[in-house]
Amino acid sequence: MGFAFKYGYSLLCIMALLPAISYSQDYTFSRATYYGSPDCLGTPSGACGFGEYGRTVNDANVAGVSRLYKNGTGCGGCYQVRCKAPNLCTDDGVNVVVTDYGEGDKTDFILSPRAYARMAHPNMAVELIAYGVVDVEFRRIPCRYSGYNLMFKVHEHSRFPDYLAIILLYQAGQNEILAVELWQEDCKEWRGMRRAYGAVWDMPNPPKGAISLRFQVSGSAGVTYWAQAANVIPSDWKAGIAYDSTVQLS
Template sequence: MVFNNSHCIIFLLVTIIIYPSICYGQEANSLYSRATYYGSPDCYGTPSGACGFGEYGRKIYDGKVSGVSRLYRNGTGCGACYQVRCKVPGHCTDEGTKIVVTDHGEGDHTDFILSVRAYSDMATSGMANHLLAYGVVDVEYRRVPCTYYGYNLMIKVHEHSRFCNYLAIVPIYQSGAFDIEAVEVWQADCKEWKGMRKAYGAVWDMPNPPKGSLTFRVQVSVNGEATKWVQLADVLPDQWKAGIAYDTYLMLD
């Protein structure tokens, strides 16, 4: 195909018009805040995070996890993923780091209190120690879908559960960009859904749960707007055990 001068001029004009709009669209999805980090012996997260994830919350995403302040949203923000990029000239990669919210914390006007692994992951090669020396940095961030290759959504029975008098559950490997707003369990003898209480963080509980295998449904939302109920059939066996994570065979995308 042969391009004459008029074709080149038209192509250049289209590029000039479209390219800034693409860049603007990407920037429009980003927000700005500050980030700091917390120490741990092995640079991973902490198993005692406010979301109630336990050991899962320590090493998920290879320990690239974070406590958040406003984004915690009374626990609804637990399990959400964000791309966080620092804004220190000459120190930061364009990609930044991708983190999972596993804890709540307040810092020096910061939205993110990152694990050392996550904080260092924002740095260009050889600049991690220099970035750590700042202590607090300006960041750009945006919500991104969580991706867990090889894992479906799982329902972990919290260690504080007591068969069969008290049941607490924690959804883990929550993919996509959904928030779980409500959880209900099917009570077969009454033919009705019974709501679970938001105990704290990502933990939902109820006294005297129904007998037999348990079916749940979760109400999921995007950007704070409730979208739909998703049913999780026969997730827990009739002899469920505390501390065990049960596969739902479902991915929330």
């Protein structure tokens, strides 16, 4: 399932499972494994609803998570994951994006094969893959998408003008989206959208005309605030198109 974007983009995805074990400074100790993929990329059918974006975003360094999925709120979050296998792994590990839900054998992250291999030194990837499951430590890091604002993609299952579903893409920083609302001009009030699943929000019978959105953001410092994108989706919106919000989260 591909994305038709109004603007150009580049992609990366991750799948991760996160049962925390203990802490070392700002890292959490756990384990990670990887899932099967013929092209080493992510999956377009992930629980976050990202589709093709979730398969290839962040150069396909993506992961599925369990606890960190947070009923979909954790979708789009970024983590640094580094393995603890002696002599096999780099100090930096790999930076991944959460694009799916998954559970493994006492693991926090189920990584794309590409992301799993990138934890290793260049000549040690085969040996690391042979481990199957490896001890890791991870920490939350800001997502960075140079040149991109937060974007709203109209889900392919939307039906103009009776049903609108949107997906939030390029969610930068260490932010989580807690709620999304549409402005109802005739009633002069904000109407809440439903989190259908993952990063997908929907509403039957959306307002006619250009659509303004606001979304509740929980930042890295624990501060919750509302950000607004006026007329971000045009009156003649089409399924499969992503619209630039001009909003940059940090």
